[in-house]
Every structure is written in C-alpha cells, then in structure tokens.
Amino acid sequence: MPKTPSNHTHTYICIKILPMKRILTLAICFAVLAVANSSYAQSSSSGKLKPDSRKRDRHRRHAPKEPNFGMGIKVGANMQYMQDSRKLFDNWIKPGAMAGIYFNMERGVFGVQLEGIGKTCRYYVKHAAYLHLRTWNVDFPILLTCRPFRQIPVLDRLKFVAGPEISFLVSAVRGDRNEVKNDFTNADVAAAAGIEIDLPLNLHVGARGLWGLVNINNTLPSAEWHNHSLQFTVGYRFLQ
Numbered sequence: 001m002p003k004t005p006s007n008h009t010h011t012y013i014c015i016k017i018l019p020m021k022r023i024l025t026l027a028i029c030f031a032v033l034a035v036a037n038s039s040y041a042q043s044s045s046s047g048k049l050k051p052d053s054r055k056r057d058r059h060r061r062h063a064p065k066e067p068n069f070g071m072g073i074k075v076g077a078n079m080q081y082m083q084d085s086r087k088l089f090d091n092w093i094k095p096g097a098m099a100g101i102y103f104n105m106e107r108g109v110f111g112v113q114l115e116g117i118g119k120t121c122r123y124y125v126k127h128a129a130y131l132h133l134r135t136w137n138v139d140f141p142i143l144l145t146c147r148p149f150r151q152i153p154v155l156d157r158l159k160f161v162a163g164p165e166i167s168f169l170v171s172a173v174r175g176d177r178n179e180v181k182n183d184f185t186n187a188d189v190a191a192a193a194g195i196e197i198d199l200p201l202n203l204h205v206g207a208r209g210l211w212g213l214v215n216i217n218n219t220l221p222s223a224e225w226h227n228h229s230l231q232f233t234v235g236y237r238f239l240q
Helices: 005-063
Strands: 068-084 096-105 110-123 132-146 159-173 187-198 202-212 225-239
Touching: 068 110, 068 132, 068 202, 096 132, 096 225, 159 202, 187 225
Parallel strands: none
Antiparallel strands: 068 096, 068 225, 096 110, 110 132, 132 159, 159 187, 187 202, 202 225
C-alpha cells in the first residue's frame, strides 16, 4: 500500500512553495519598477530637450540677419508744381520725365536706398511772351526704407521710403530757347516720402511726393519759389 505523506512532509512542501511564490512576486515587482523608471527617464529627457529646441529656434529667429543688397533702374513721370509767393507761375501741375539708377541695402525691416535721378521740369509763367520754362535737374535722394509687413505674405511686397533729396540744376531754358539758369539757385533740397511695391519678374512700381524746402528764386527780391512734385515710376531690379 502506498505510504500516506506525513504531516512533516506536507509542511516541508509548503515551506518550499511559499518562498518560490515570494521570489516570483518580487521579480515581477522589480520588473515593473524598472520599466516605469525607464519610461520616466525617457519622458524626462525628452521634456528637457524641448526647451533647448525652443531656445535654439528663438535664437535663430532673433539672430542678426545678413544684409540684402539690391540695385536697379527706374523710369517714370515727374509731375512738377511751383509754389510762388507772387503768383507768377501757373498753378497747374506740369508733366515731365525722369530716369535713373538706385542702390539699396536692407537688413530685417529697415534699410537705406541711394538714388541718382535725372529729371525734366516744366513751368508756365503768366503774362510772359515765352509762356513756359523747362529745366533739367540731377537729383540724389538719400532714403530710409521700411518693410513693416515683412512677415506677412503679399503685404511683404510693400516698402515705404522717406528722406531728404538734393537736386542740382543743370540747365533752365525758356520758350524762346534763351538760357535763364541764373534766375534759379543751383541747388534745391526737398523732403521725400512714398511707397514702392515689388512685382514678379524683378519689377516694381512706386509713387513718391516731394516737398521743396529751399527758396530757389535767384532773381526777384522778396519772392519765394518752392518746388513740389509727384513722381510715378516703374523699375527693374537686376541685383538682389
């Protein structure tokens, strides 16, 4: 007959089984803790990288931008008006022509633009036998530029310009072809302000107003002559 296990043997088997269960339980707990710790470490490391990446992006955004240089030509209409204290000139705006070259440098939103412009001006004199005058001038605008909408699509094509413009008189001829350059001063200074719009194919259009600051009368005592004009141009940029 088979032997019936004694109470001592049963106790021995229980003692052997109980430690094995504890070991498995402890092993599972350690494994869970290890996985949790690894996941936490990874999340912590990834969380630390995000601020660094944000700092790098912020640094790139605020890093000094390289200057952008441009050069081109422009032609257009010069609409001249003479303001005089004695009302000798006709008050109507007279059309003339203009053409020249420009050079600019932009860095971020702001920039500088230098120009060399040749233009013609027409004036009509009241009650004069020769009826009108025609002058030829060379202008040198020194302009500050601003693109306030540089980060906005489409609007980034807008550029505002403002600054002084120095003009030198080359020739002044009246209707009977006699030279009257001595009736005017050799130089004029005006305040200029306007807007330019970039177009495809390196083209651009612009409109600008000029307000004369200097009395250009050199012949009549106590008379004030000031040049004012509107300019409309089309240009082509061959360096940018």
